[in-house]
Amino acid sequence: MYFLAFALLQIPFGTLLDRYGPRRVDAALFLVASLGALVFAFATSFAGLVAGRTLIGVGVSVALMASFQAFVLWYPSERLATINSRAFAAGVLGAITVSVPLEAALRFAHWRSIVLGFALLALAASAAIFLAVPERGRERPRASPGATLAGIRALIADRALRRVAVMAGTTQSAVVALSTLWIATWLRDVAGYDRAGVGQALLVVNLALIAGFLAFGRLADARTRRGASVLPVVAGGVALAALCLGLIAAGVTRGALALWAAFVFFGTAATLGYSIVSRRFPKELAGRVNTTLNTFIFTGMFLAQWLVGLVLESWPRSNGGYPREAYSWALGMLWAAQLAGLAWFWSGRRLLDDKPAPYWR
Numbered sequence: 152m153y154f155l156a157f158a159l160l161q162i163p164f165g166t167l168l169d170r171y172g173p174r175r176v177d178a179a180l181f182l183v184a185s186l187g188a189l190v191f192a193f194a195t196s197f198a199g200l201v202a203g204r205t206l207i208g209v210g211v212s213v214a215l216m217a218s219f220q221a222f223v224l225w226y227p228s229e230r231l232a233t234i235n236s237r238a239f240a241a242g243v244l245g246a247i248t249v250s251v252p253l254e255a256a257l258r259f260a261h262w263r264s265i266v267l268g269f270a271l272l273a274l275a276a277s278a279a280i281f282l283a284v285p286e287r288g289r290e291r292p293r294a295s296p297g298a299t300l301a302g303i304r305a306l307i308a309d310r311a312l313r314r315v316a317v318m319a320g321t322t323q324s325a326v327v328a329l330s331t332l333w334i335a336t337w338l339r340d341v342a343g344y345d346r347a348g349v350g351q352a353l354l355v356v357n358l359a360l361i362a363g364f365l366a367f368g369r370l371a372d373a374r375t376r377r378g379a380s381v382l383p384v385v386a387g388g389v390a391l392a393a394l395c396l397g398l399i400a401a402g403v404t405r406g407a408l409a410l411w412a413a414f415v416f417f418g419t420a421a422t423l424g425y426s427i428v429s430r431r432f433p434k435e436l437a438g439r440v441n442t443t444l445n446t447f448i449f450t451g452m453f454l455a456q457w458l459v460g461l462v463l464e465s466w467p468r469s470n471g472g473y474p475r476e477a478y479s480w481a482l483g484m485l486w487a488a489q490l491a492g493l494a495w496f497w498s499g500r501r502l503l504d505d506k507p508a509p510y511w512r
Contacts, residue, residue: 152201154453156208158446162303164213165442169435173217174284181277184210188270192263210273215242216441221284223429223437229375231426236368239422240361246331247357254350302436306443311431311502314495315424316447321492322389322421324451325396325485330356330415333459333481337399340472342407352408359412363388363419371423381423382500388420389493393486400482402475427503455485 167176187206194200218238226234256265306312329337330353338344338352367388371381395414403410425441432440459481466477496503 152205153208154449154456156205157212157449158453160209160212161216161442161446161449162439165216165439165445166303168213168217168220168438168442172286173221173438174280174286177214177217178277178281178284180210180213181273181280182210185270185273185277186210188266188273192266192270213438213442215239216438216445219425219429219441220437223434228426228430229372231429232371232375232381232423233368235422235425236364236419239364239368239419243357243360243364246360247354249353251350251354254347303439303443306432306436306439309431310499312428312440312444314499314502315428316444318385318389318492318496319421319424319444320447320451321485321488322392322418323448324455325489326360326392326415326418326421327452328455328459329482329485330360332456334411336463336473337478337482338407341475341478342404352411355408356411356415359416360419363416364422366416367420367423371426380500381427382497382503385420385423385427386493386497386500388417389489389496392417392420393489393493396482396486396489400479400486402479455488458484 164176164180184207187203187208187210189203190206191200191203194203215238219235222231222234222238253265334356335349335353338349339346344352367384371384374381374384392414395410395417399407399410399414425444428440428444429437462481462484463473463477466474
């Protein structure tokens with residue numbers, strides 16, 4: 152439900168970002184995230200948990216895209232990949248809190264109390280954004296609602312954006328769906344990790360995510376400053392991520408944690424797609440450009456997380472876990488999709504030369 156809420160609201164909220172700016176939109180939505188955490192913390196039924204989780208998804212649905220829009224408005228295009236990567240890396244710090252730190256906190260506090268703490272953090276984030284973020288460099292669009300919708304249709308029709316979206320969607324859906332849920336169960340069921348071991352392994356995986364975002368962002372901007380294409384960096388990173396996932400799907404368990412860490416590290420190359428498409432369109436479309444791309448990516452994340460579970464449930468459980476064969480089929484499905492997305496992306500590399508889209512010049 153978290154990913155589904157993300158996917159459904161990207162384009163509508165992207166329009167709001169372009170109209171009202173990242174400061175006001177993101178500050179307002181973080182209030183919704185705080186409310187969602189409160190609902191989740193006090194839920195007494197499965198429906199209450201779902202409602203809380205959905206509200207959290209609504210509230211943080213454009214947190215990253217608001218950052219990206221601000222970067223497009225405030226910084227030169229040759230710095231976008233590095234700055235975007237820093238935002239991704241900062242976001243992973245949130246994922247790190249549900250590894251070793253959460254494992255330690257649960258020994259002293261109830262999970263409901265911890266979620267209440269997250270509600271207060273979201274409230275503080277809303278206040279900080281509203282009070283501290285400047286309105287610098289925003290151009291207020293004068294387009295009518297009809298023209299706004301026509302612009303969105305033109306974005307979706309852009310052949311380069313679609314190729315980036317499919318490549319980033321298939322890779323990021325695998326990276327995020329697995330790192331947020333299924334890596335933990337794989338480590339438990341296939342590699343035999345206990346709960347503490349899973350928490351420590353997830354910390355390693357998330358540190359690899361941070362390292363990947365920072366490394367690929369700096370590498371991409373260095374090539375941009377030299378006038379070189381970033382496409383080989385993207386394709387090379389995604390190809391290496393697919394190699395790691397393919398080995399895991401094939402049943403390799405020796406050095407499994409290193410393979411998972413390498414998979415997410417190289418998979419972060421796909422997020423360079425945001426800076427690629429941002430350079431193709433005017434700044435006043437930044438919110439809609441990034442959220443349109445994000446719609447494809449988060450739809451893929453929702454489908455990947457759900458479909459992996461569907462495949463795993465096709466096998467009978469033993470001792471509360473899933474058999475190794477089930478994971479091979481589920482991960483193999485994501486691996487095949489990732490390779491297909493990479494192939495389509497690379498076949499259209501002549502479209503992805505960082506030049507503005509012809510109809511927006």
